Amino acid sequence: MTDYPLPVNGGLVFYTSGPSETMELGQRLGEGLDAGDVVALTGELGTGKTCFAKGVALGLGLPPSSVITSPSFSLVNEYEGGRATLYHMDVYRLESLADFVSAGLEEYFYAGGVVLMEWADKWPEILPAGSIRVHFNWEGESERGHILKLQFSGLGSSSFIRHREV
Numbered sequence: 001m002t003d004y005p006l007p008v009n010g011g012l013v014f015y016t017s018g019p020s021e022t023m024e025l026g027q028r029l030g031e032g033l034d035a036g037d038v039v040a041l042t043g044e045l046g047t048g049k050t051c052f053a054k055g056v057a058l059g060l061g062l063p064p065s066s067v068i069t070s071p072s073f074s075l076v077n078e079y080e081g082g083r084a085t086l087y088h089m090d091v092y093r094l095e096s097l098a099d100f101v102s103a104g105l106e107e108y109f110y111a112g113g114v115v116l117m118e119w120a121d122k123w124p125e126i127l128p129a130g131s132i133r134v135h136f137n138w139e140g141e142s143e144r145g146h147i148l149k150l151q152f153s154g155l156g157s158s159s160f161i162r163h164r165e166v
């Protein structure tokens, strides 16, 4: 992982070179999250969003034995046992905003837990103000593996930003 985040356009950029580093970064974000936070994950297919979500779950205090899998079919998976309930959603398969609303997914934003939403740029207008955004894209190869670029914005006063050393 890069030694420090690079501030870009008011956000932060990290590079990871393997799934364990991406998970570790997710864990660091998760450690600073509180009930009510919404984290919007965006990026092409297979760019590490679910891998990062596993780290967030650890950071929220869920046991490492919790199996965080992509909720592609169930739309939302709910995990209890951490500092806040984790709602992990994936809206990839939803065709319209009307489907999102009729599936009751909007209610999770206000359910008092932490929401992680994959494919969150489908309908950007539904994201609550103050959502944290993380954008994932491949940035090439290194001898250690695929390099992933993670761009964070909307961190506000999150403790994530105050602990710059990674």
Ligand SMILES: Nc1ncnc2c1ncn2[C@@H]1O[C@H](COP(=O)(O)OP(=O)(O)OP(=O)(O)O)[C@@H](O)[C@H]1O
Residues within 6 Å of the ligand: 016, 017, 018, 019, 020, 022, 043, 044, 045, 046, 047, 048, 049, 050, 051, 052, 070, 118, 145, 146, 147, 148
């Ligand atoms: N630097 C890296 N960070 C994260 N994952 C990586 C990295 N290098 C390789 N990988 C691999 O990339 C894959 C990412 O899969 P993951 O399911 O997390 O992506 P996703 O963005 O959630 O996909 P989807 O769009 O299908 O939901 C995993 O197989 C992981 O091992």
Ligand SMILES: [Mg+2]
Residues within 6 Å of the ligand: 049, 050, 051, 070, 090, 118
């Ligand atoms: Mg996924």
